[in-house]
Amino acid sequence: MVDEDAPDGEGRDREGSSRGDSPWTGEWNGEVEISLAEVRERLPDLPSARTLGGVSLVVVLLLAAVLWFVRPWLHPLVYGLLYRSPGLLQWFVLAVGLGTAGLFAVESRPWVGRVLLGLAVVSALLTVAAPLVGAEYGNERLADEVQSQVTSLEEIPETTTDRPRILPQAVAAQYAQNSLQFPRHQLAGDGVTFLDGTPHWSYSLQPDGLVNTFVGKQAGAVFVNMSTQRKQVRVLEQEFDCGQGQLVTDDYLWQLRKSKYTVAYQDAFAVSQGGDLHLAIPYIRHAHRFRATPIPQVYTVPRFGGVALVDTDCSVTHLSPSEARTNEVLEGQRFYPYRLARMQVNAMQYQNGILNKWFTHEDQLEIAPLPGEDNDQPFTVTTRAGITYVIAAEPWGNAAGIYQIWTIDGRTGDLARYKTSMDQAMLGPRKAANFVEKDNPRVNWNTMSPSEPLPVVRDGTLFWEVRVVPDSAAGVTYTAFVNADTGDVVRYDTDREIKRFIQGRVAEDGTGDDGPTGPDGDLVVVIVDENGNVVTTVPVGTNQSVRVQRRRNATAG
Numbered sequence: 001m002v003d004e005d006a007p008d009g010e011g012r013d014r015e016g017s018s019r020g021d022s023p024w025t026g027e028w029n030g031e032v033e034i035s036l037a038e039v040r041e042r043l044p045d046l047p048s049a050r051t052l053g054g055v056s057l058v059v060v061l062l063l064a065a066v067l068w069f070v071r072p073w074l075h076p077l078v079y080g081l082l083y084r085s086p087g088l089l090q091w092f093v094l095a096v097g098l099g100t101a102g103l104f105a106v107e108s109r110p111w112v113g114r115v116l117l118g119l120a121v122v123s124a125l126l127t128v129a130a131p132l133v134g135a136e137y138g139n140e141r142l143a144d145e146v147q148s149q150v151t152s153l154e155e156i157p158e159t160t161t162d163r164p165r166i167l168p169q170a171v172a173a174q175y176a177q178n179s180l181q182f183p184r185h186q187l188a189g190d191g192v193t194f195l196d197g198t199p200h201w202s203y204s205l206q207p208d209g210l211v212n213t214f215v216g217k218q219a220g221a222v223f224v225n226m227s228t229q230r231k232q233v234r235v236l237e238q239e240f241d242c243g244q245g246q247l248v249t250d251d252y253l254w255q256l257r258k259s260k261y262t263v264a265y266q267d268a269f270a271v272s273q274g275g276d277l278h279l280a281i282p283y284i285r286h287a288h289r290f291r292a293t294p295i296p297q298v299y300t301v302p303r304f305g306g307v308a309l310v311d312t313d314c315s316v317t318h319l320s321p322s323e324a325r326t327n328e329v330l331e332g333q334r335f336y337p338y339r340l341a342r343m344q345v346n347a348m349q350y351q352n353g354i355l356n357k358w359f360t361h362e363d364q365l366e367i368a369p370l371p372g373e374d375n376d377q378p379f380t381v382t383t384r385a386g387i388t389y390v391i392a393a394e395p396w397g398n399a400a401g402i403y404q405i406w407t408i409d410g411r412t413g414d415l416a417r418y419k420t421s422m423d424q425a426m427l428g429p430r431k432a433a434n435f436v437e438k439d440n441p442r443v444n445w446n447t448m449s450p451s452e453p454l455p456v457v458r459d460g461t462l463f464w465e466v467r468v469v470p471d472s473a474a475g476v477t478y479t480a481f482v483n484a485d486t487g488d489v490v491r492y493d494t495d496r497e498i499k500r501f502i503q504g505r506v507a508e509d510g511t512g513d514d515g516p517t518g519p520d521g522d523l524v525v526v527i528v529d530e531n532g533n534v535v536t537t538v539p540v541g542t543n544q545s546v547r548v549q550r551r552r553n554a555t556a557g
Contacts, residue, residue: 072257079264083286087130087297095123126295134299136354137291141301142347146415153418156405156457157383161503163198163227165381165465166495168452170473172201172224179233180205184212185219188244191269192226192380194332195234199226199382202270204279205235206245217250218243221270221277228495229476236270238277242314244268252279252310259316263305266337271309273329279310280330282337302343304413307335325411334380334387334410341378341408342367344415345391364396365403371433371450379454380410387411390455394428402426402462402484405455426484429453432464436480439489440468447471450480458504461485465498 047055067074081089099120106113126133167175169190176187186208193202200223207216218240225232240246242255249255256265263283271278285305290298307324309317324330349357349364356362367377378389387410395403405418420426427435433450437443447470454465462484468477479498480491492498500506 071261072251072254075257075261079262083262083264083288083300085131085134086288087134087299088127090298091123091127091130095120095127098123126297130297133295133297136350137289137297137299138301139347140350140354141289141299142344143350145301146344146348147351149415151414151416153405153407153416155460156418156455156462157385157388157407158460159456159458159502160382160384161499163382164456164499164502165199165226165454166229166467166476166479166498167201167224167226168467168469168476169201170451170469171229171467171476172226173203174473175224175231175233176201176203176222178231179222179235182219184208184216186245187222189267189269191267192334193223193269193271194334194387195223195272197332199380200224200234201226204244204268204270205237206243208245213245213247216246217241218245221272223270223272229479229498230495236272236277238312240277240279240310240312240314242310243279252281255310255314255316256281256308260308260318265308266339268310271329271333273331277312278329280333280335281308281310282306282335283308284337284340302340304336304340321413334389336389336408336410336413338378338389341389341413342376342391344408345378345393345406348393349396361396365393366396368392368394368400368402368428368430370429370453378408379452381454381456383407383457385409392428392455400428400431402428405462424485426462427464427482427487429464431487432482432484433466435482435487435489436466436468439480440491443468443477448477453482456481456502458502 071078098116102113102116102120104113105116173187173190180187182205184207185205187203188206189202189204191202193200203222203224205219205221207213207218220235220237220239223234223236225234240252242250242252244252246252252268253265260283263285266282266284268279268281271280283305284302286300287303288298288300290296304321306318306320307327307330309319309327309329311317319327319330324335345365346367349366352362352364357364370376378391381388381390385407389408389410391406391408392402393404393406394400402420402424404420407416407418408414432453436450437445448468449471450466451469452467456463456465464482464484466480466482468480469475470477478491478493480489481501482489490501492501497506
């Protein structure tokens with residue numbers, strides 16, 4: 001097109017140029033015709049279908065290799081979908097399948113297509129509700145299993161008196177921190193480990209700082225004696241090739257998940273055996289079940305899966321529950337998962353069905369909350385039956401009295417239950433802490449707090465052992481024992497007084513004769529009759545031992 005207003009030659013040059021550059025002749029009207037063959041000649045050559053298939057296969061294989069390598073990082077997601085909440089995956093797949101089928105059918109068979117799309121919408125809604133439905137199904141099934149396994153107790157198991165638990169976790173952590181002399185490490189964890197039969201709080205010495213988590217290693221473990229208020233800290237230095245606080249392939253969880261993927265690993269704790277350190281990690285497995293009504297869904301029930309041992313050289317050993325009980329490294333240790341023990345007792349809220357748990361609450365329990373921070377049940381104590389977890393349960397609602405006391409063997413997981421009668425009205429741990437505060441109004445409770453109420457059973461009577469700890473956690477100010485039947489409170493300052501009270505050598509009101517002491521001030525032989533009454537006591541001096549034998553002139557009859 002020529003610009004009429006342009007000078008002579010300018011418009012013609014533009015027109016001529018435009019026409020000269022065009023491959024077509026004649027007057028141009030804005031339309032271009034070109035053949036398909038010319039288009040194919042001008043387009044770049046495309047790879048063949050065989051080439052595209054090969055490239056796609058290589059990409060898929062590379063992606064699969066990357067996913068396989070990083071599978072330890074993906075474990076929480078994969079395990080959650082396949083084991084913790086398989087119903088979510090079930091309804092999601094069903095929603096996608098029904099929706100796709102409905103879209104294809106809606107053109108040719110509209111009625112069928114609309115039905116399929118409606119079912120897809122329902123499946124999508126159930127996908128959102130699947131975790132809740134699966135949890136309710138699993139809790140009800142677990143409650144039925146616990147109900148069939150639990151043993152009824154006529155009385156609460158007596159607490160052992162030789163090495164009672166005295167030191168609370170908050171103070172133990174402070175003691176361990178004050179003893180730390182490793183500049184590139186920090187403390188982690190607060191497991192319970194037994195050294196030579198004495199309970200200790202255990203902490204790992206793991207690398208501190210981002211760079212150190214890549215290049216550093218776990219340097220060992222710290223153990224704090226919990227049977228005394230005094231600071232007794234033991235540090236064992238051993239370097240772990242794969243330990244806690246290490247990243248990527250040196251992370252102990254990375255190695256565990258590579259060796260056994262289909263379990264849920266719990267908190268690790270350090271164990272010393274023969275001078276060598278090991279990490280012990282209990283784990284839970286989930287068994288799949290299916291329930292048809294009222295909502296057809298796959299769900300899972302938790303089980304004790306076993307224990308994994310990680311040595312300092314990064315070797316991993318998986319032990320079944322029965323193998324763990326006979327393993328020499330775990331001899332005298334507790335390893336039944338805390339979380340599973342709590343889940344089993346908590347599931348008893350469903351013993352009368354899901355609707356009762358939601359609405360009517362008949363004969364429903366709830367695990368008693370504890371005062372203070374980072375305190376939670378179960379308690380780990382030693383009884384005449386061995387290492388025992390104790391869980392105190394209250395009635396559902398605002399009641400704070402003891403409803404049931406559950407004991408779980410710390411090695412086998414055997415369950416037992418003591419039910420209180422209506423006329424007992426025993427105090428729970430929350431109320432016990434309140435009684436301690438009321439008993440000593442001179443204490444500034446804005447800077448002090450009752451910590452870790454532990455159950456102590458002496459001569460068939462339940463006491464709550466409450467440690468009063470300053471906010472700084474620098475030590476234990478004093479220890480109070482609250483009678484769960486009467487609410488009476490006695491206070492003690494020293495280990496000796498605490499142990500004497502637990503042993504029954506001090507009157508319940510704290511004022512009676514505590515009996516003779518040995519030359520060392522501690523060890524005596526107590527002789528009792530068949531009813532448990534003290535007949536006499538014999539002091540044992542320094543460098544003396546005790547031997548029991550039959551008299552030479554004794555006669556039968």
